[in-house]
Amino acid sequence: MKQYIILSMKIRLEKKTVNDLESWFSDYVSAFRYQCKELQQNINLKIEHTGRVKKEIISIGTQLGLDKNELNLAEIIALFHDLGRFEQYDRYKTFSDRKSEDHAELGIRILKKYNVLDSLDDTLKEIVFCSVKNHNKAFVPENETDGCLFYSRLVRDADKLDIYRVVTSYYLRNDLQHNSVLELGLPDTPGISKEIYDMLLAGTIVDSKYVKNLNDMKLLQAGWIYDLNFRPTVEFIKERGYIELLRKALPDTNEIKNIFDSINLHIQKSYN
Ligand SMILES: [Fe+2]
Structure with missing residues (x-):
């Protein structure tokens, strides 16, 4: 893992600006109301996800030593990173970009349409647009x-x-209720894709085009370990045992063992 250094640019961004944007966000998402329980649950899932990503970005940023202004900008980016999810779900009833459209681009169109970021100067505005755009790309x-x-x-x-x-927590849940949104409509069939096995053993991130079943999806997520940028993120993943939990949700086969051995070796080599 490359260790990315904090930038030298000086940012001025008050907490009041963050609070105002948070109220805009609450108003915006409160318009997505459905009679159908499942629809509403999936919208709520994204509202809650946004709240937790804000907390995570502050935790990572704090560990990296960002100042208050820099943390404020980080919080705004987390607040808006999935803004497009709401309209995406409303229009297409799916969170699959492949089956609908890129939710990052959609979010940026909404921010522009309502001039949401007008209180930010141009440089900061550009950083928000650009980070939202890049948040869901392969690279x-x-x-x-x-x-x-x-x-x-x-x-x-x-x-x-x-x-x-x-x-x-979903993969290891006790009830057998399926959430097709979290599973992205993938079948829970045995086995894994050969391409994904090869990519993970080669230490590269998984190309989502090879994801054919739920096991592949879990492996793609395990492979994110090759796509992390900051040491505190890896520390959090280790502390919370996410990689072991993913492994527990996969079959106990030699192939899976080989994959997780190389993932664990990568964590040890890169972060010790
Ligand atoms: Fe997203």
């Missing part, structure tokens, strides 16, 4: 500004921490 393009790169990496780490939390 962050290298040719972004330092500010955009740093905050894109930060929100990606914070997002992964919360997704680990949500999916590990």
Whole structure:
């Protein structure tokens, strides 16, 4: 893992601005009301996810030594990273970008349409747009500004921490209720994709086009370990045992053992 250094740019951003944007967000999401219990639950899931990603980004940022202004910007990015999810779900009734449209781009269109970020100066506005855009991409393009790169990496780490939390407790739940939204409609069939096995043993992140069943999805998530940017994120993952929990949710086979051996070796080598 590369250790990314804090940027040298000076940011001024008051807590009041964050609070105002939070009220805008609450008003905006409160318009998504459904009679159907399942629809409402899935919207609530994203509201709660947003709240927890804000906390995670502050935890990582605090460990990295960000100042108050920098933490405020991080919080705004976390607040808006999934803004597009609400309209996406309302329109298409799915959170699959593949089956609908890119929720990051959709979120940016909404921010622009309502001039939500008008209280920010242009540089900060650009960092928010750029980090939201990059939060869900396979890779962050290298040719972004330092500010955009740093905050894109930060929100990606914070997002992964919360997704680990949500999916590990889901995979190991006691009841057998299925949530097709969390499973992205994938079948719970035996076996894993050969391509995914090879990619993980080679120490690369999994290309989502090879995800064919739920096991593949769990492995893709385990492979995020190769796509983390900051040491505190890895420390949190170790403390909370997310990787072991994912492993428990997978079959006890030699292939899975090999994959997790190399993931654990990577964690040891990179972070000790
Ligand atoms: Fe997202």
